Amino acid sequence: MSLRKLSLIDAASLRLEGRDMPMHVAGLMVFSYPEGLEPDQQKAFVTQLVERWRREIRVSYPWNQVLTRPSRWQLSPATRSVHDLDLEYHLRQWALPEPGGEVELGQMVAWIHGLRMDLRKPLWEFHFIEGLSDQRFAIYVKLHHALVDGISAGHLLVEGLSAGADEQTQPHWARHCSENDAETDSLSLPGFSDLKAAMGAALRLRRKDPELTTFASTPPSAINGPIGAQRRVATQHFELARLKKVAKEAGATLNDVVMTLAGGALRDYLINMNALPKESLTAALPVSTRKPGDHSVGNQVSMIFGALGTNVADPRERLAQITASTRAAKSFLQNLPEGATVPYSLMATGPFMSSVILGRAGHGRPIFNTVISNVPGQREERYLDGARLLHIYPVSLIMPGVPLNFTCCSHGKFLNFGIIACRDRVPKVQRIAVGLRRALEALENRP
Template sequence: MTYKRLSPMDSAFVQLESPSAPMHVAGLMVFERPAKAGEQFVRKLVDDWRSETRICAPWNQKLRSPSRWQLAPVMEETFDPDLEYHVRHLSLPKPGGERELGQMVARLHSQPMDMRKPLWECYFIDGLEGRRFAIYVKFHHALVDGISASNLLMRGLSESATDHRMPPFWVHPAPEKPFQMSAARGVPSTQALLGTAGKLYRLFSSDDRLTTLRSAPKTAINGAISAQRRFATQAFELDRLKTVASRAGVTLNDVMVTLVGGTLRDYLKEKTALPETSLTAAIPMSLRSEGDQSIGNSVGMIYSMIGTNIADPVLRLKKVSESTSIAKEQILGLEPQMRTPYSILSMLPSIASMMTGAAKHVAPMFNTVVSNVPGGKKEKYLRGARLLHLYPANIVFPGLAVSFTCYSHAGFLNVGIIACRDTLPQMQRLATGLEDALSELERELGISPALQSVDEAG
């Protein structure tokens, strides 16, 4: 039997698991049925997948001990997973619109995983209007980060609409982690250690230029959370966002962080709860080497202001771009072998406050998470069914009640918003607020709003 000890970063997600804050992430894939497919297309697909006995890592791995109270969790192989448990078939109530889909996904995302079993679940969701169906796949964060989860799902799809034999996701093995020279350099130099220590000190201090872990104000979206979630989605044509980024001379990621700042500004202002200083966001940053498609977590974290204190959307975008640029310099200025230790150490106080329950009482180290997972440009198919959108669903933590995650696919940027149900009533407005923030930014930049977003909110 093969065993695998989890890395410190992967282990943290096992240790953070709790009834009010389950540590799983998910992807909601919305498909269009093939033109000639009948009403039983999804049922036949479910039956076929459940009969597939081939299963590869990480789909066949489970925790040797399901307890969160362990310093070094170990994964072991299981050779007889219960696919009837892991692959489920659900149907939406009529009319099968985005509201019904969003409510179902919110309920599914609220349910903790059984830590005694392989740490994934797959739900086929039938009854979606417009000849569509959805697949919601849930992974424990100890197994994957956004990039590795995307790679696992994309391996189970085809680039050909005529490919009707593609086996399920779990038949395709994940690549091993490639050899990295930085990992073979041995003990880091004294200069590297001192440089890392200096940057960590700066991150935990007050700094006029850098957004630090002392920059976040206390807000209505930070505090205690409950177990129930809300889920909403929005999709934008990538060309529309790239036009804004090009006109303003910033990155596409800067645009998305600015849109999050705009929608949170309007949301908190409406509730008369907008702080005078800007909210801040933790922004995951991939630390993978080129070609690394292995499973597990390999991310750093940068921190940026999101401009909730700035009314002018163009000025907000400029300040966000400046903030993210300085934050990137902070981590990219480190030697490569020190970037992961720096990221882990920067997150330790936040992890400790979550594990001890202090997070709901103390000032937040950041107010939200804005993550952008790169996808592909080509169309993807599941036995002839075209993938229309893939919406990520992230985690909310104690003291951090809302998270925004983006995923690009075939000309669209798909945004999944996950939030604590009790802390963020009327959370749907955050999804529509992203569109309002983008339209406002286009007007101020003199861009014709010829391209419109695709509202998939639920």
């Protein structure tokens, strides 16, 4: 029996698993039914697809991986391969109540997303959702963060679909995984100089810094605090061309515009609650440490931190503040030696993660207010047995003290936002999704 030892970052994702903090990420894929299907054929389409996929018993990496011990309390966690999947467990079928709009879809996904995974089984689930309006259906796919990060999860889901509308699509777990895709990242031990640089960078994040957004820059806010087990999920999407036009005119990046939309939406949300802090909210910004062309499965990510400009009323001034903040953060990370990146990431967030594991997080001053992540996608059309993929929305995770997460992913002509929040801590999260649209309109209409 061959074992695959989890990397340090993968293992950390397993150890953080808790009652109110399941450590899985997900993708919500929304499809239009194949052209030419009559209403009764559309109704049978998903059922027939599920039945066909449940008959596929071939399974490849990483879908065949199961923990050797079904517990987060282990010193050196590892996985082993299995070949006898219970596909009735891994594939579920649901139907939305009328009218089958975005609200009903978000409510169902929020309920499923709040359910913890069974650590005794391979750490993935497919949920087929019928009853969407406008001749659509959806598939919500849940994967544990110990197996994948956002980039590798998005790659697995989209690349598992067909490139042509006339192809029959294999189940994702039957798709052959190349040797490179299945490769685990073997991390060499950092040298003394790397550890010294990582320690210095991590300590800098704990002090006030006139040039850099640090943990000391983060104000307390109404959206921060302990979390419960239930979730809220909302989605939003925009044409990439609109966002890139705003970025080009301002000399900013697409990610800067994304942060500006989140900052504008949160500003309006907190003003309506009469709870807007005088200082700008801050965000943790995961950044990939993958080399170009690397599609391996697993977690390869570091973290920078930026201001969201929630204390700035003018949207263009907010974008300028955010651009300056992210440039300083990127320079800070890029100036680290290559071997210091992973130890820096562990040292920077280590005390917070330890407080999460010990159940003490969420009761003091937050080290950042929210998380904003942009997962790269692809422009090519994708199909599932002739059904066209319209949007893929990332559904990430939240943590005690940081009960709100924005993750976006591009597909085709659109950038798709998935917003996840603690149900108790961040009420009416749909207002934030609407606020993103208003924030973009404000940027576009500001001379």
